Amino acid sequence: MPPTPDDGVDTTDTRHQLRKARETILTALLRVSALAGSIAFLITINLILELEQPILLVAYLIANVVIWYVAIRRKLPYWLRGGLVLALAYTLALIDLISFGFSEDTISYLAAFSLFGMIFFGGGAGAITLLLSTGTLVCAGVALSIGGFVPLVNPLKELAITPMVVTSVIFLATMGAVQSGVAVLLHSLEHALQNDRDLRLALDSERGILAQRIIERTYELAAARDEAHAMSQRLATQNQYLESLHRTTVDLLDRHMLDELLQKVVERATAILNAPYGVLALIEHDELVVYACTDNQPFMQQARIGRDAAPLWWQACDTMQAVTTEEYMRSSQRLRLFDALQLCAEANFPLILGQRSMGVLTLGRVSPGHYFTAEQSAQGMLFSQLAAVMLDNAQLHTTARSEIDKRQRAYVALQATAEALQTQNDELDAFAHTVAHDIKSPLTAMVGYAHLLQITLQSLENAEIDEYLSKISANGYKLSSIVEALLLLASTSIDNQVPLMPLQMNSILSDLPQRLQELTSKRPVQMRMPESWPVAMGYAPWVEEIWVNYVSNAVKYGGDGLVITLGADEAVDGYVRFWVRDSGPGLSEEQQARLFTPFTRLHKDRAPGHGLGLSIVRRIVDRLGGEVGVESSPGQGSTFYFTLPTDSTILAAYASEITSSAR
Numbered sequence: 001m002p003p004t005p006d007d008g009v010d011t012t013d014t015r016h017q018l019r020k021a022r023e024t025i026l027t028a029l030l031r032v033s034a035l036a037g038s039i040a041f042l043i044t045i046n047l048i049l050e051l052e053q054p055i056l057l058v059a060y061l062i063a064n065v066v067i068w069y070v071a072i073r074r075k076l077p078y079w080l081r082g083g084l085v086l087a088l089a090y091t092l093a094l095i096d097l098i099s100f101g102f103s104e105d106t107i108s109y110l111a112a113f114s115l116f117g118m119i120f121f122g123g124g125a126g127a128i129t130l131l132l133s134t135g136t137l138v139c140a141g142v143a144l145s146i147g148g149f150v151p152l153v154n155p156l157k158e159l160a161i162t163p164m165v166v167t168s169v170i171f172l173a174t175m176g177a178v179q180s181g182v183a184v185l186l187h188s189l190e191h192a193l194q195n196d197r198d199l200r201l202a203l204d205s206e207r208g209i210l211a212q213r214i215i216e217r218t219y220e221l222a223a224a225r226d227e228a229h230a231m232s233q234r235l236a237t238q239n240q241y242l243e244s245l246h247r248t249t250v251d252l253l254d255r256h257m258l259d260e261l262l263q264k265v266v267e268r269a270t271a272i273l274n275a276p277y278g279v280l281a282l283i284e285h286d287e288l289v290v291y292a293c294t295d296n297q298p299f300m301q302q303a304r305i306g307r308d309a310a311p312l313w314w315q316a317c318d319t320m321q322a323v324t325t326e327e328y329m330r331s332s333q334r335l336r337l338f339d340a341l342q343l344c345a346e347a348n349f350p351l352i353l354g355q356r357s358m359g360v361l362t363l364g365r366v367s368p369g370h371y372f373t374a375e376q377s378a379q380g381m382l383f384s385q386l387a388a389v390m391l392d393n394a395q396l397h398t399t400a401r402s403e404i405d406k407r408q409r410a411y412v413a414l415q416a417t418a419e420a421l422q423t424q425n426d427e428l429d430a431f432a433h434t435v436a437h438d439i440k441s442p443l444t445a446m447v448g449y450a451h452l453l454q455i456t457l458q459s460l461e462n463a464e465i466d467e468y469l470s471k472i473s474a475n476g477y478k479l480s481s482i483v484e485a486l487l488l489l490a491s492t493s494i495d496n497q498v499p500l501m502p503l504q505m506n507s508i509l510s511d512l513p514q515r516l517q518e519l520t521s522k523r524p525v526q527m528r529m530p531e532s533w534p535v536a537m538g539y540a541p542w543v544e545e546i547w548v549n550y551v552s553n554a555v556k557y558g559g560d561g562l563v564i565t566l567g568a569d570e571a572v573d574g575y576v577r578f579w580v581r582d583s584g585p586g587l588s589e590e591q592q593a594r595l596f597t598p599f600t601r602l603h604k605d606r607a608p609g610h611g612l613g614l615s616i617v618r619r620i621v622d623r624l625g626g627e628v629g630v631e632s633s634p635g636q637g638s639t640f641y642f643t644l645p646t647d648s649t650i651l652a653a654y655a656s657e658i659t660s661s662a663r
Contacts, residue, residue: 021189025119063088082120086129089113093133097140101151107171110136114175118182126183130175137168258391262292265387269361270294273372273380277341277364280387281305281313282351288313288360299337310335316348317357322377323348328364338364347372349384353392361387442475449475500624501540503644505533505578508544509566515548519555527551529566536576536644542620543644547580549617550640554582571646575626579641587632595630617642 066088070081093109110133118126144151145161262280270278279300281288288305307314311333316323325331328343338346343364351358361384365371372380449468457465509529513520547566554564562583569577587595595614614628621628621642632638 063092079121082116086113086116086120089116090129090132093136097136097151099151101140101144106140107137107167110171111175111178115178115182123183130172133175134168134172137171138165141165141168259291261390265361265390266292266294269363269380269383269387272383273347273363273376275347275363275365277338277343277366279362280351280359281362282359282391283317283357288317297341303337305335309337312346312348313360313362316350316360320350320352320357322350322381324372324377326371342366344368345371347377347380349377349380351384351388351391353388358388358391442479445475446472446479499539500537502535503533503538503540503543505543505568508540509547511544512547512551516552516555519552523555523562525555525558526563527566528564530568534568534571534576534646536571536578536646538624538644542624546578546617546620546642549614550580550642553614553640554580554584554638558582558584574646575643576646577641577643579639581637581639583637586634586636587630587638588634592630592632 066084070076070084073081089109090113093106093113096103096109097106114126114130114133117129141163142161266278266280270276276294277297278294279290279297280292281290281303283289286306288310290300290303290305293300305313312323312325312331313335324345324347325334326345328334328346329339334343334346341364343366345365347363349361349363351361361380363372363380449472453460453465453468460468513527551564551566555562558564564583565581567579567581569579618628621644625645626643628640628642630638630640
């Protein structure tokens with residue numbers, strides 16, 4: 001750990017730096033001294049040889065060797081190198097003193113000795129070297145002044161002691177001042193080094209704190225970056241989920257068929273939550289009935305699951321909470337039907353609507369370790385709630401649709417009833433009109449002739465009586481035919497059931513000439529018909545009335561030189577087409593549109609009648625499951641036709657249909 005500002009000052013390090021500085025100075029001095037000593041030795045070697053003092057030669061040579069050795073061997077201990085330098089300086093001073101006496105070189109060597117002691121070993125060593133140098137000068141001066149010794153090379157005259165003492169004092173003062181200055185410099189250097197040390201410690205501390213903060217901030221930024229990345233991934237996943245949920249919502253809203261909706265819910269859920277297996281089951285009594293599942297598990301179709309078979313499913317329904325299971329195959333509560341799938345994880349999401357559970361949506365995964373996370377469980381719950389709303393919406397739509405269809409059918413039936421009632425009302429109005437006119441007219445004539453006979457019988461001739469009775473009889477027949485037509489029209493009500501059988505058309509038409517005798521007796525008519533007829537299904541008395549009405553109309557409106565042809569076409573799509581063709585003037589489109597309407601007569605001035613014939617034909621043919629129609633053009637004659645089924649099943653189905661519609 002880097003030091004902090006509260007750490008104590010390491011003075012050892014400062015001393016070490018000061019010693020390194022002294023070593024640097026020592027090394028520099030040794031190199032300079034070695035080089036200068038070698039140069040001085042080479043310069044003074046001739047002088048030394050002339051003096052014939054071999055001791056000086058040896059001394060200077062040894063001094064140079066020692067200085068070079070110490071300068072080169074930097075691995076020697078500092079105290080040894082410094083001590084050797086001090087010893088060498090003091091030895092040279094003594095040799096020079098002995099050789100030359102009290103000379104400048106001697107003072108220089110002693111000054112170097114004092115100064116080196118101060119520089120190399122501190123103030124204490126400097127004081128000792130200074131005192132030793134001063135003492136040496138004093139002792140040498142006294143000895144020289146009293147003749148205690150004589151220099152070997154330069155014997156001096158007798159010197160007074162006073163100059164020697166003054167020189168020593170000056171040396172002491174000068175070197176003391178120099179040592180004091182050096183001490184101040186060394187102290188300043190030490191203080192500077194200490195300040196530098198303190199500054200470095202402070203900087204190191206600040207750098208350490210800053211580095212620690214940078215590291216912490218880096219970790220924070222890395223954590224924030226990882227969190228932002230994770231958040232970005234979660235947001236991307238969430239956005240993807242919401243987008244899929246939106247598409248699912250839009251898709252499901254368009255689906256109202258329950259089976260299709262449930263299958264789509266399963267497909268969407270497996271896609272969104274990345275599960276290959278999915279099942280949707282709804283609660284019915286005490287069972288969960290599977291209504292939809294993925295295609296890879298057809299054995300689940302319409303399966304009915306009790307509480308004992310799938311406890312986890314029912315747990316989700318009862319608690320209305322998601323129930324997830326890891327290591328599904330090891331669970332004792334697993335559904336045995338899923339054993340073949342080898343599921344590794346299962347998630348069950350209840351379909352909740354209000355305060356009740358409608359069923360469960362179950363998803364399964366098979367990849368080892370691919371479990372459902374808490375976030376996926378929350379997404380599954382959201383999806384299941386959406387599915388429940390859609391399911392309820394589909395059920396409401398189905399109910400509403402059923403009610404609408406029911407009301408629509410009721411409306412159609414009511415409308416049909418209204419139309420039938422309107423038709424009946426129209427028929428009643430027409431009936432009243434007929435009764436008021438057609439029936440009243442012959443009755444009035446009958447009553448009038450009868451009354452006339454009553455009051456004039458005694459005065460009438462037999463011929464007149466016969467005429468009146470004939471007119472009464474004719475009006476009676478006319479009234480009888482009108483009543484029969486009305487009765488026949490009433491008999492074709494859908495409430496009346498008639499037996500249906502194959503028609504023998506030749507037998508039905510055998511009485512036709514006799515029934516039309518009154519009409520055909522008044523005008524010549526040629527009537528043609530085939531010898532054999534195709535077989536159709538119907539009710540013979542009603543079919544006879546169809547032929548009577550068609551032929552009688554042809555006779556009434558056919559004009560002169562009338563030719564009436566009866567015939568039939570081959571069966572097409574199960575129906576036979578029967579027809580009556582005349583050679584009359586034909587009908588316009590407007591006239592054709594008014595045909596088959598009850599109590600409608602197109603040519604009141606051309607033939608007598610009451611307008612019920614074609615309406616009776618239409619009512620009969622409708623009851624027998626066929627169709628009526630006319631093909632005509634002005635001047636081209638007319639063809640009236642009707643169709644009948646050839647198979648009794650067709651007729652029975654039609655009869656059942658019209659009966660149901662009427663009800």
